[in-house]
Amino acid sequence: MRYAHSVEAVRAAERELMARVPEGTLMRRAAGGLAAACAGMLGRVYGRRVVxxxxSGDNGGDALYALALLARRGAGVTAVLLAPDRAHAGGLAAVRAAGGRVIDAGAGGGAGGGSDGGSGGDAADGSEGGAAGVSAGDAAGAAIAxxxxxxxxxxxxGGRGGLRPDAVRLAAAVRASGAAVVAVDLPSGVDAETGETAGEAVRADATVTFGTYxxxxxxxxxxxxxxxxRLVDIGIGPYLPAPVAEALQDADVAALLPAPTGESDKYRRGVVGVVAGSARYPGAAxxxxxxxxxxxxxxxxxxxxAGDAVIARFPEALVSAxxxxxxxxxxxxxxxxxxxxEExxxxxxxxxxxADVPVLVDADGLAVADREAIRARRAPTVLTPHAGEAAALLGVDRADVEARRLEHVRRLARELDAVVLLKGSTTLIAAPDGPVRINSTGTAWLSTAGSGDVLSGLIGSLLAAGLGGRDAASVGAYLHGLAGRAAPVPFGAHELADRIPLVRPEGTGGR
Incomplete structure (x- = not known):
């Protein structure tokens, strides 16, 4: 399981651990993990150029210390400082001591500290140093290129909102360079708590995050x-509270999946009822x-x-009109x-x-269901809206749901006292309390008509087998996403279901 914690929880855990270990321990751990991840991406460190x-914050300090470690392994390194007067002093000293180059990104007329050569290949030819007529911006751009x-x-x-103009310029230079990008803890310009991107943000190839997601x-x-x-353990785990979000992995799904035993019959395995389809949409059934x-x-x-269409395709189905x-x-x-x-x-x-059994409501069912009837239920209830359907249920704009998905899936689960699966490129599953489950096994190819119908039936079968609403929705979304990845592209929704057994981990349960 991957666990994610709030910024406040991370900072509190870091403070508690820092009070127990020598000063600088956490930053050294973070920088060591960061440098190792960079080395892995580079393959060969010696002679490579790293910027x-x-x-001004601790993320900048982590980056500077990691840069110094890479310099000591033979990389040519350059530090571009966005706030030179507030740069992490220890990290900056480490870069200079390792022979790295230092550039003031905002000032005109030269690169601060650019005379340091050492192993820093970029500094050797002096083209980005304090030479007359070369601005810091030009030097930074040249180093990035x-x-x-x-x-x-x-x-x-703790950052909020998009990148500031000076950082936007540097991010554009990074995109143009084609260099691999490693974000320190999270990409700059994104909101660590909500996943919002209110403006320009750095697009990374990998993010090395510390302590917890x-x-x-x-x-x-x-x-x-x-x-x-990629997660680097810096030792704060024992000081973290319960997570605000979590993501299943293969072992978690395998442990949750029911599996028949020698004593199983169809009722022990679970019988699911499907109310779906119409004269206009028999395929949904x-x-x-x-x-x-x-x-x-x-x-x-x-x-x-749509009984005729169902029985023609699946003679084992028990059809009733x-x-x-x-x-x-x-x-x-x-x-x-x-x-x-219709009525x-x-x-x-x-x-x-x-009915006094678990129920999943999807698609048209969400539009016609009575909200009070949902709230009044005592058996598990799962709702599976996409952003537009969630917006209609909440009375907000679809764009608002898409921008703040975590906030709105929690709100809808609380308001309707149900498990809510919010569909999207990352699917979110929220119960009225407890951490939100995040599923990212999907693929953009799943955005095809009927894909959600397959997901509904899949989750329904897991509910019938005895999984709770949160687990059934989470496992269903996980398998559905893997099935989408396994299907040859492009595919139609009718091809998804046959891929589910191929991606299903072996369950350890018995029914």
């Missing part, structure tokens, strides 16, 4: 700027049933007007995909919500 963009790797230590985890590293839109996140069958359910009872209450025994219901929004749709969704 650090260093702000020649870099093999750039360290982003501009802004720390920050939510913004795992949540879009900021996750798209973080590249591959077929897709939801496919997800339920491939999700491991013992049987699927389909209720609705009556009401949900007349279909027979089920251990969970899935309601909504392709159902339409009859409202009636069948209301009937499903009144």
């Amino acid at each position: 650090a963009l260093a702000g 020649r870099a093999d790797l750039v360290l982003d230590g501009i802004v720390g985890i 920050k939510p913004g590293l795992l949540i879009d839109p900021a996750a798209q700027y973080a590249g591959a996140p 077929v897709l939801a049933v496919s997800g339920a069958l491939r999700g491991g359910s013992g049987a699927v009872r389909y209720v609705g007007s 009556g009401r949900p209450s007349q279909a027979g025994r089920v251990q969970a219901w899935v309601a909504g995909p392709g159902l339409g929004r 009859d749709a409202r009636a069948v969704v209301a009937e499903v919500l009144a």
Whole structure:
């Protein structure tokens, strides 16, 4: 499991640990991990050019110390200071002692400290030093243009809003250079707490974060700027409180997945009822049933007007044209995909919500479901909106949901007293309390018609097998994303369900 903590929690843990260890211990640990990650990306360190963009905070200090370590391994290093008078003194001294070059990014007329040569290859020819007629901006741009790797230590985890103009100029130079970019703790310009990007931000190939993940590293839109996140243990783990977010990994999914035993029958494996499809959208019923069958359910009872289409594709399905209450025994219901929004749709969704078994509501079901009926339920309830549907339920603009996904998924879960799976390039799963689950196994190719119908059936099968709402939604999203990655592209939603068994880790449970 990957765990993410708030900025306040990280800072409190760091303060507690710093009171117990010699001064500078945490920064040395962070810098050592950062330098090792950079060395791994470079492959060969000796003779490579590395530039650090260093702000005034501890992230800038981490970048400077890591730069000094790389210099001692033979890299040519340059520190570009965005606030020279507030740069980390110890880190700056370490860079100079290692022979690195130092440039003032904002001042005109030369690079501060640029006379230091040593192992810093960029300093050897003097072209970016304090020569007359060469501005610091030109020197910084030239150093970046020649870099093999750039360290982003501009802004720390407390930063808010986008990059300032001087940093925007440097970030543009980095993009133009084609150098690999490693963000220190998180990409500058993104919000560590929410994943918002309110303006320009650095786009990294990898982010080396310290002590714990920050939510913004795992949540879009900021996750798209973080590249591959890598965690460096600096020892604060024992001092951290409960996480605000977490992300399942293969071992977690394998432990949660139910598996049949010798004593299993279809009811022990779980029978899921599917209320989906209409004369206009019969395919939604077929897709939801496919997800339920491939999700491991013992049987699927389909209720609705698309029975002929369902039975033609899945002869094992138990088809009924009556009401949900007349279909027979089920251990969970899935309601909504392709159902339409007519009065009859409202009636069948209301009937499903009144059942004393777990219920998943998706798509049209979200539009016709009564909010009070959702809140009044005692059995687990899972809602699976995309951003537009979540916005309608909350009474806000879709753009507002997309910009602050973490905030809105929590709010919707609390308001409706249900588990909410907010679809997107990173899927968020929130219960009324506890950490938000983050799933990033998906692919942009999953943004195809009917993909969500398969997901609904898949989660429904896990609910019927006995998983709680939060676990069923999290595991379903994880497998759905992996199935999308495994499918040859481009693919249609009908191809997804058959990929689910191929990506399913072996479960350790028994039903």
